[in-house]
Amino acid sequence: MTVSGWLQAVIYFALLCALTKPLGIYLARVFSGERTILSPVLAPVEGLVYRVCRIDPKREMTAVSYLFALFAFSAVGLVWLYVLLRTQKFLPLNPQGFDNLTPDGAWNAAASFLTNTNWQFYSGESTMSYFSQMAGLAWHNFVSAGAGLAVAIAVIRGVTRTDVKAVGNFWADMTRSLLYVLLPVSIVIGLVLVAQGIPQNFHEYTSVTSIDGMKQAITQGPMASQEVIKEFGTNGGGFVNANSASPNENPNGFTNLLEMLMMFAVSAALTYTYGRFAKDQRQGWALFATMSVLFIAGFAGSYAAEAAGNPIVHQLGVSGPNLEGKEVRFGAAASTLFGTISTDTSTGAVNSTHDSWTPLGGLVPLVNMQLGEIVFGGIGTGLYGMIVFVVLTVFIAGLMVGRTPELLGKKIERREVQLAILAILVLPAFCLIPTAISILLPVATAQLGNNGAHGFSEMLYMFTSVTENNGSAFGGVSGNTYLNVVTGIVMLCGRYLFIVPAVILAGSLAGKRSVAETVGTFTTYSPIFVALLLGVIIIVGALTFVPADALGPIVEHLQMLQGKQF
């Protein structure tokens, strides 16, 4: 590890802290329907969207109605992308003449982008037409992020409201997410990315002959407009296969910083928004503190492992950090920082190949996802995921001190605890069971790119990533029909089976009477609470996943120290 390596992490975190309050206030204003600085421009567009789509933004929905609206929109979005990918050959903006996707390939990509996973069994630069990229994939980047943000706002309303049993209007929340948050930032930062070198055009690939006589096709396309929302919407699906490792998507250290900031920005700000809705900023900062501890621990762990490097390679007579699958302009520090942030959130973008990280380095992204992506987390998903853990924590604290558990003065009862547990069980169920089945099936194991314990890690990482809607990969796994179909189903289950109990939990809290805080109240903002919340997150994660992780990265680490090869 170097001083400069740590310096960029420290400066990054300082910038994130500085962004949290202003952006959090802005989000609170947007979702309270108040006027913002952008209203003069956007309010007419917003009104037009409501009129055309027959939406009454003032009509609030119960939790169940909110979910139905989300499901209806998701169903249409899934069909739209599937049809688009199956017919792209006949559609415009396909200068490379790419064929239609196969049924299973289109299904996988459609489920993947719908659920904000952006797992990719395809290589964008040799599969997707520009029209599919922008009107299909990048469109989902916007709306899946908008949906996640909308759901988070609904959950915040449910938890904080005492007057009414409604959680908001899905269409209004969605529209405000898109128009007031995602689109303006995408335009501004997108242009900065172009200025830094990310292409933005509709040309066919440029044929060049190098001064050394090499023939090369330089990839082109509307990349910057997609790259920006890929990070800001915590999507992570690359325009090209190498994702943010490709200089096409991430040409220098500055774009790397912007992309990392975009991944965390909204999720961090939402903790402040939560405090604002709760009329008690300490509630938000307690979540921010909890998340920060896990973030810093993750970066320290992965950076230390990658900076130490691979002892088997060192024995060959070269020294230094592990640079296999890393870009020179980033090096070990910027690669592990990016990978940590990407898996703390549901982004899954990569600027290095996680598959080639050292065993303990690679364990960090895996554990980040296994904790439930609540370290700032995906746009919206991180906050509502964390609130589920908060409910569980106040329940456990209540058991310990023998009082009825309360969150913001509202009683947490059997129904709320059941819903929280149900949500938390989704990850182990859809990650571990398919991993266990698939590792026994030759049709799945034949697709792995590595042997030994690392092969098992690839399988475990894949199902963790798709269940959590992350989308990053130990990329040695190649797709086939079985994996396309199964991971597509798991992505849908991972997203929606978590959202349902989370929103119903919020609906169940909405309208509950809030009792005033007394000396006996177990507060949800004290350092003790932060420690307890951390404990619950780590213990739930550890009890669930340590056995599986021991078979993969931990065994491989011990084997690496002995110099074993597979």
Add this chain to the structure above:
Amino acid sequence: MKPAIAEPKDGTLHNLVTSFLYTIVTVVLLGIVYPLVMTGISMVLFPKQANGSIVYVDGKPVGSSIIGQLWTKPTYFAGRPSAAGKNGYDPTATGGTNLGPTSKKLIDATRAAIVALKKANPDATLPVPMDLVTSSASGIDPDISPEAAYYQAPRVAKARKMSLDAVNAVVAQHVHGRDLGFLGEPHVNVLEVNLALDAR
């Protein structure tokens, strides 16, 4: 004032109709108009970058300043091993080896890369740089570390019949420091430094 709560008329059919209309509206706005407008603005403000940062020599395109290339002649600095495409550095097949740290394939490839590197640089005096014997993540990494450039300098100097000091000076001129002083790692863009050698 309490907000009104949705009536039963917001049933499945109403949701589906709204979803359908909403999809059309947002696909047009975010999926078509937004990238077109972004392209239009980019072409005016940043035409070089928006068009892929293509580098021309005598009016002919020879590469992109952001994308790495395969270098075979001893007169040029070489880039890193690449897993992109059959011969490496294929931007239409980007990616790394995805081999794990205990992979026999990876260790064998690294060993072979070290042998080949030493053979190609018999006069090198510096330690073997890690980046020249490991594959990048993208397979089109345009850069090498300054150490990797200085390692190759004796070979380039000999092939070009230049003094080692002159080659080292060209390298030193083309070392990019960390962005804003703290982001990423120092690096040398291989195409840029090779063009600079040719231009001498």
